[in-house]
Amino acid sequence: xxxxxxxxxxxxxxxxxxxxxxxxxxxxxxxxxxxxxxxxxxxxxxxxxxxxxxxxxxxxxxxxxxxxxxxxxxxxxxxxxxxxxxxxxxxxxxxxxxxxxxxxxxxxxxxxx
Amino acid sequence: xxxxxxxxxxxxxxxxxxxxxxxxxxxxxxxxxxxxxxxxxxxxxxxxxxxxxxxxxxxxxxxxxxxxxxxxxxxxxxxxxxxxxxxxxxxxxxxxxxxxxxxxxxxxxxxxx
Numbered sequence: 001x002x003x004x005x006x007x008x009x010x011x012x013x014x015x016x017x018x019x020x021x022x023x024x025x026x027x028x029x030x031x032x033x034x035x036x037x038x039x040x041x042x043x044x045x046x047x048x049x050x051x052x053x054x055x056x057x058x059x060x061x062x063x064x065x066x067x068x069x070x071x072x073x074x075x076x077x078x079x080x081x082x083x084x085x086x087x088x089x090x091x092x093x094x095x096x097x098x099x100x101x102x103x104x105x106x107x108x109x110x111x112x113x
Numbered sequence: 114x115x116x117x118x119x120x121x122x123x124x125x126x127x128x129x130x131x132x133x134x135x136x137x138x139x140x141x142x143x144x145x146x147x148x149x150x151x152x153x154x155x156x157x158x159x160x161x162x163x164x165x166x167x168x169x170x171x172x173x174x175x176x177x178x179x180x181x182x183x184x185x186x187x188x189x190x191x192x193x194x195x196x197x198x199x200x201x202x203x204x205x206x207x208x209x210x211x212x213x214x215x216x217x218x219x220x221x222x223x224x225x226x
Binding site for chain 1: 205220
C-alpha cells in the first residue's frame with residue numbers, strides 16, 4: 001500500500017494568504033519530506049523533518065510532524081504566485097536512508113495574484 | 114552542474130515495442146531510483162539502486178528492467194511496452210545515508226499506443 005497520503009485538496013488562495021496541507025502515513029519512518037512540482041516539471045525538495053523532530057522551519061515553510069498520529073502538515077506563509085504548484089509528501093522507511101520514498105497523491109495549490 | 118538528466122523528454126511507443134529510458138547524474142550519488150507518476154496516483158517506485166552493480170525492485174517493477182554498471186547511469190528498460198505503462202517517468206538520485214534529499218530529473222513522458 002502507498003505510504004504518505006495527503007488530504008486530497010486543491011487549494012485556491014489569494015497572494016499573501018497562508019496555505020496549509022496535511023499528510024498522513026501508516027508505518028514507522030526515518031523522516032518525512034515535502035517536495036514541490038511545478039506543472040510539467042520534476043520534483044524539487046523543500047524540507048525534510050526527521051522522525052525525532054516535531055517542527056522545522058525553512059524560510060516561509062513550516063513543517064510539523066506528529067509521529068503518534070502519523071501525520072504531518074506543511075504551512076506556506078505569505079504565499080506568492082510563484083508558489084502555485086503541486087506539493088507532495090514522501091516518507092523514507094529504508095534501512096539505509098533515502099532510497100525508497102513513498103509518495104502521497106499530492107496537493108494542488110493555486111495562488112491568485 | 115547538470116544534476117539528473119533524463120532522455121528522451123517525450124516518447125511514443127507502439128504496444129510490444131521495447132525501449133530504454135536514460136538517466137544520468139553528475140553528483141556522484143550512490144542511490145538512484147526510478148518512479149512513475151500517474152494522474153491522481155502520486156509517484157510510485159519502480160526500481161532502485163544503492164550503488165553500481167546493486168539493484169532491487171520497488172513497488173511496481175513488473176515490465177521493467179534496470180542495471181547499474183556505473184555510478185552515474187541508471188537506465189530503465191521497458192521490455193514489451195503496454196498501454197498501462199503510459200506514464201511520466203522520473204529518475205532520482207541522492208547521497209547514501211539517512212536524511213538526505215532526493216534530486217529529480219525533469220521526467221520522460223511516455224505514451225504507449
